[in-house]
Amino acid sequence: MYAVAEVIDDLCVANKGCRLCIMYCPEANTIIFNKEKQVAEVVEERCKGCELCVVVCSAAKHNAITLVHR
Ligand code: SF4
Ligand code: SF4
Secondary structure, eight states, X not given: OOEEEEEOTTTOOGGGTOOHHHHHOSSTTXXXXXXXXXXEEEOGGGOOOOOHHXXXXXXXXXXXXXXXXX
């Protein structure tokens, strides 16, 4: 089992300009802005489960990313 980050679309405020998770993720091109859906999106195959995106999103009180176990 391993952990990956997952965005809860309804809580994500990327449509208001938030890019915190995208800025802080240490893995290149792993969280991207989905222009169609206007939310941040995790590229699961690239995610290392480090939880940094969860920490920054929670610190900003959005709570829009969780770690899920596969
Ligand atoms: S930090 Fe949270 S609210 Fe901001 S873009 Fe990422 S998932 Fe969305
Ligand atoms: S858990 Fe780490 S590697 Fe995965 S998307 Fe979040 S910050 Fe990036």
